[in-house]
Amino acid sequence: xxxxxxxxxxxxxxxxxxxxxxxxxxxxxxxxxxxxxxxxxxxxxxxxxxxxxxxxxxxxxxxxxxxxxxxxxxxxxxxxxxxxxxxxxxxxxxxxxxxxxxxxxxxxxxxxxxxxxxxxxxxxxxxxxxxxxxxxxxxxxxxxxxxxxxxxxxxxxxxxxxxxxxxxxxxxxxxxxxxxxxxxxxxxxxxxxxxxxxxxxxxxxxxxxxxxxxxxxxxxxxxxxxxxxxxxxxxxxxxxxxxxxxxxxxxxxxxxxxxxxxxxxxxxxxxxxxxxxxxxxxxxxxxxxxxxxxxxxxxxxxxxxxxxx
Numbered sequence: 001x002x003x004x005x006x007x008x009x010x011x012x013x014x015x016x017x018x019x020x021x022x023x024x025x026x027x028x029x030x031x032x033x034x035x036x037x038x039x040x041x042x043x044x045x046x047x048x049x050x051x052x053x054x055x056x057x058x059x060x061x062x063x064x065x066x067x068x069x070x071x072x073x074x075x076x077x078x079x080x081x082x083x084x085x086x087x088x089x090x091x092x093x094x095x096x097x098x099x100x101x102x103x104x105x106x107x108x109x110x111x112x113x114x115x116x117x118x119x120x121x122x123x124x125x126x127x128x129x130x131x132x133x134x135x136x137x138x139x140x141x142x143x144x145x146x147x148x149x150x151x152x153x154x155x156x157x158x159x160x161x162x163x164x165x166x167x168x169x170x171x172x173x174x175x176x177x178x179x180x181x182x183x184x185x186x187x188x189x190x191x192x193x194x195x196x197x198x199x200x201x202x203x204x205x206x207x208x209x210x211x212x213x214x215x216x217x218x219x220x221x222x223x224x225x226x227x228x229x230x231x232x233x234x235x236x237x238x239x240x241x242x243x244x245x246x247x248x249x250x251x252x253x254x255x256x257x258x259x260x261x262x263x264x265x266x267x268x269x270x271x272x273x274x275x276x277x278x279x280x281x282x283x284x285x286x287x288x289x290x291x292x293x294x295x296x297x298x299x300x301x302x303x304x305x306x307x308x309x
Contacts, residue, residue, distance in 0.1 A: 008041055008048075009041070011088065011092065012037050012038070012041075014091075014092075016034055025176070029175075036079075039077065044056050049088065053098045054099075056098065057078075057081065061078070061104060065105075072104075078102060078103070085099055113248060114249040114251075120144060120253075123235050123237060123241065124141055124144065126231070128194075131195075132202065134194050134198050135195050135198075135199070135211055136227045138191040138194065139153060139211055141188040141192070143247060144188075144246045145185040146182040146184055146185075147251055147268050150243040151174075152173065153224065154211065154218060154219055154221055155173060156170070156209070156210040156211065158196070158199070158208055158209070164188070164193075168184050168185075168189060170182060170184055175269070180269050183267070195211075204217055228246075251268055
């Protein structure tokens, strides 16, 4: 049976349509749901959807563990499977959700990677000439100034950029189609204004996007990632730098300076403060290093040898 004629995949299309029109989830999130469910269907190719039970789900999880997949990734897949079957039970008359009560084994939680303030300055303060470099500088200043997500940045329009210098803020649409107002620092406002003065050299006729790519249309997330990695390389940064690292750096540095976890939560657009609390661990690491370097009792000192009689 072809995928087009597979009734399981038609149900998947109906589920994704509900995510788009009722829950208003982003295209990226819907793609992740599709990949998760398609993986489950592949692992249970000979099983009808209504026949999948907890044992099938456990077997699929075991197979993914055997492939070396992390517990965190499997937990993400399980969440997608659980949501799909919840929809099938509610709207398609399926008898049960086989994912209820199943959990993936936990993997050690890795802290988000952030650049130091010095490395951020090296990345952002490099020279920029020509429309493409001015665009890149404006994008990366905005990432760090306002803690934007990649999807939030590429969705900005020219009108958003034109309002920044006067208002020192911008309204963005984040996960779940939730909007929030975030501040924009002076350096970011200056960089955006410099880009707007040159934007006509890249933008296609009638294009409303603030940031455009080589073809004159709204810049793609992959183009932003590539431009950032290239700028980091030219700036002499040894590690791989990705857009979310600039968001992590924004949160970490702001928390180190202010200590205001609630304010950082609001600016990041986190629905739960527990998501923001991971940055307190980064902050503690910074404080612990400062303590070790400065406190007279922090380090063990070599004992003074006793004088010989």
